Amino acid sequence: MGILTLIVDCIHDNMTTCLVFLLVFLVLWKYFRPSPWRLPPGPRPWPIIGNMNPLKLSTFIGDVEAFELARKYNTPILYQRWFGMNMVTLHSYDLVKEVFTSDKMVDRVRQGIDKWFNRGIIQVSGQRWVEQRRFTLSTLRDFGLGKNKIEKTIQEEITELFENLDNKKGESFEPTSLLTNAISNIICSMIFGHRFDYDDTTFKNMLRMMDENIEIHMPPVFFGTIIPFANWLPGDVCHVKRLEKNLKYMQDEVFGPEFRKHLENHDPNNMNDFMDVFINEIKKREDDNETEHWFTEEQLGWVIEDLFLAGTETSSSTMRWAFLSMLHYPDVQMKVRKEIHDVIGKERLVSMKDRLNLPYTEAVLLEIQRMHIITPYGMPHCNRDDPMEIEGYLLPPQCNVAVNFYSIHYDPDYWDQPEIFNPDRFIGEDGKFKRDEHVMPFSIGKRSCLGEPLARMELFLFFASLLQRYRIALATGQPLPSMERNAGGIIKPNPYNVCFIKDC
Numbered sequence: 001m002g003i004l005t006l007i008v009d010c011i012h013d014n015m016t017t018c019l020v021f022l023l024v025f026l027v028l029w030k031y032f033r034p035s036p037w038r039l040p041p042g043p044r045p046w047p048i049i050g051n052m053n054p055l056k057l058s059t060f061i062g063d064v065e066a067f068e069l070a071r072k073y074n075t076p077i078l079y080q081r082w083f084g085m086n087m088v089t090l091h092s093y094d095l096v097k098e099v100f101t102s103d104k105m106v107d108r109v110r111q112g113i114d115k116w117f118n119r120g121i122i123q124v125s126g127q128r129w130v131e132q133r134r135f136t137l138s139t140l141r142d143f144g145l146g147k148n149k150i151e152k153t154i155q156e157e158i159t160e161l162f163e164n165l166d167n168k169k170g171e172s173f174e175p176t177s178l179l180t181n182a183i184s185n186i187i188c189s190m191i192f193g194h195r196f197d198y199d200d201t202t203f204k205n206m207l208r209m210m211d212e213n214i215e216i217h218m219p220p221v222f223f224g225t226i227i228p229f230a231n232w233l234p235g236d237v238c239h240v241k242r243l244e245k246n247l248k249y250m251q252d253e254v255f256g257p258e259f260r261k262h263l264e265n266h267d268p269n270n271m272n273d274f275m276d277v278f279i280n281e282i283k284k285r286e287d288d289n290e291t292e293h294w295f296t297e298e299q300l301g302w303v304i305e306d307l308f309l310a311g312t313e314t315s316s317s318t319m320r321w322a323f324l325s326m327l328h329y330p331d332v333q334m335k336v337r338k339e340i341h342d343v344i345g346k347e348r349l350v351s352m353k354d355r356l357n358l359p360y361t362e363a364v365l366l367e368i369q370r371m372h373i374i375t376p377y378g379m380p381h382c383n384r385d386d387p388m389e390i391e392g393y394l395l396p397p398q399c400n401v402a403v404n405f406y407s408i409h410y411d412p413d414y415w416d417q418p419e420i421f422n423p424d425r426f427i428g429e430d431g432k433f434k435r436d437e438h439v440m441p442f443s444i445g446k447r448s449c450l451g452e453p454l455a456r457m458e459l460f461l462f463f464a465s466l467l468q469r470y471r472i473a474l475a476t477g478q479p480l481p482s483m484e485r486n487a488g489g490i491i492k493p494n495p496y497n498v499c500f501i502k503d504c
C-alpha cells in the first residue's frame with residue numbers, strides 16, 4: 001500500500017474531522033494572513049462577523065460608536081469589517097470633501113445578489129449611472145425640480161393636507177401617514193402627471209410596501225445581499241423574499257398600469273411628466289433598432305422605484321423630527337410662528353420667495369437636519385476596480401467608503417456644544433440666515449442626493465406652512481415623546497401622537 005493510498009484512506013475514514021480542520025484552517029488563514037493593503041486604523045475584526053454583533057443587528061445604527069472609535073484612534077478615516085464587507089468611514093469634513101468630490105469615488109460596490117445592484121439609479125455604477133442620472137435630473141428639472149412649477153404642486157398638496165388636519169379638530173393623532181401621503185403625491189405628480197386620493201387603495205398599498213421595504217431593508221437585507229445564497233435559504237430570514245414580493249407588486253400594480261396608460265396616449269409633441277419622456281427615449285431606441293441600451297420598461301420601473309424610495313420616507317421622516325423638535329422646544333416653536341406671522345401674516349400661503357425673510361425658520365430647519373441624521377452613512381461609495389490611496393492608506397478595489405455624518409454634524413472641534421439644539425448658530429451678526437456646509441444631510445460631490453432641491457423646497461414649505469396655521473402640541477397629560485432613534489433603512493423617530501391646533 002503506497003503512502004498516498006494511506007493518506008486517502010485516512011481522510012476517507014475521518015471526513016468530518018478533516019472538513020472541520022480545513023474550515024478552521026481557512027478561517028485562520030484569512031484572519032491572520034498579511035494584508036496586501038494598507039488599511040486605516042480600526043478595531044481588529046473577528047473571523048466571519050468582522051466588527052458586527054449579529055445579535056444586535058436589528059438595532060444597529062453604529063454611527064455614534066464609529067465616531068467614538070475614530071476619536072479613540074485619533075483618525076479621520078476608520079476601517080471596520082461588516083461581516084465580509086470592507087467598510088471605511090470618513091470622519092472629517094475636509095476629508096469628506098476631498099474624497100467625495102473625486103471622480104474615482106462615485107461607484108457603488110457590486111455585492112451579493114447582483115440583480116439588486118444593477119438597476120435603477122441608486123445602486124448602479126459606471127456609464128449606466130452617468131446616463132441615467134443625467135437623464136433623470138434633466139427631465140425632473142424640466143418638470144419643475146427646484147422651480148416655481150413644483151412649488152405650486154407642493155402648495156396644492158399642502159392645501160389638501162390642511163383640509164385633512166382641520167378635520168382632526170386639534171385631536172391627538174400619529175401624523176406619519178398623512179405626511180407621507182402628501183410628500184409622495186408630489187413625486188407622483190412629477191412622474192405620473194397626477195396625484196392620488198389619500199384613500200386610493202393602490203396608493204395606500206404602494207406606500208405601505210415602500211415603508212415596509214425601507215423598514216426591513218437594513219440590516220437583514222443588507223446581510224442577505226452580502227451573502228449571495230441568502231435568496232435560497234429556507235424561510236425568509238433575510239427578508240429578501242418579502243422585499244421582492246413588495247417590489248413585484250409595485251411593478252405589476254402601480255408602475256405597469258401607469259406605463260400602459262402613458263403608452264396608449266403617447267404624443268412626442270406633448271410630454272407631461274417623467275414617464276412620457278422616458279417612454280419617448282424607449283421609442284427612439286426601438287425606431288433606431290438599438291438593442292444595447294438601458295431605456296427599457298424594466299429600467300423605468302426601477303428608476304421610479306428609486307425616486308419613491310429615496311424621496312418619500314426621507315422628507316417625511318425629517319418632517320416628523322421637525323415636529324417632534326417643536327414639541328421639545330416650545331420656545332423655538334413660538335419664535336418660528338411669530339416670525340412667520342410677522343412676515344407673511346396668517347392668511348397668505350407660504351412661498352419660496354419668503355425664505356429670505358424667514359431667517360430663523362431656515363435656521364431651525366437646518367439645526368433639525370444637523371441633529372437628526374436620517375441616513376447615518378448616506379449611501380456608501382466605492383473606488384472602481386483599482387486600489388485607491390486616501391490619507392496614505394491603500395484601499396482595495398471595490399471598497400465601501402462612507403461619510404459618518406454624525407462625526408461631521410457633531411464634531412466638537414467645529415461646533416460649539418453640538419449636543420445642544422441651538423438654531424442661533426446659523427444666524428449671522430447681521431441677523432440673516434447663515435448656511436454652513438458642515439451640515440451635509442444630502443452628502444456632497446457628483447453622487448450627492450439627486451432630489452436635494454426638491455427636498456429643500458418640501459421641507460421649507462411644509463414646515464413653514466404648517467406652523468403658520470397650527471400650533472403643535474401634546475394632548476393634555478400626554479408625556480413628551482422621546483427623541484430615541486428607530487433603527488432601519490431611514491432613521492426616524494418612534495411613532496408619536498401630536499395635536500395640530502388651528503389658531504388662525
Ligand code: HEM
Pocket residue numbers: 121122123133187306307310311312314315318374375377378379380381441442443444446447448449450451452454455
Ligand atoms: C430630507 C430629504 C432627503 C435626504 C436627507 C436625502 C439624502 C440623500 C443621501 C445622503 C444620498 C446619498 C448620496 C451619496 O451617495 O453620496 C441620497 C441619494 C439620492 N437621493 Fe436623496 N435625500 C432626500 C430626499 C430626496 C428626494 C426628495 C429625492 C427624489 C425625488 C431623492 C433622490 C435621491 C436619489 C435618486 C439618490 C441617488 C443618487 C445617485 O446615486 O446618484 N432624495 N439622498
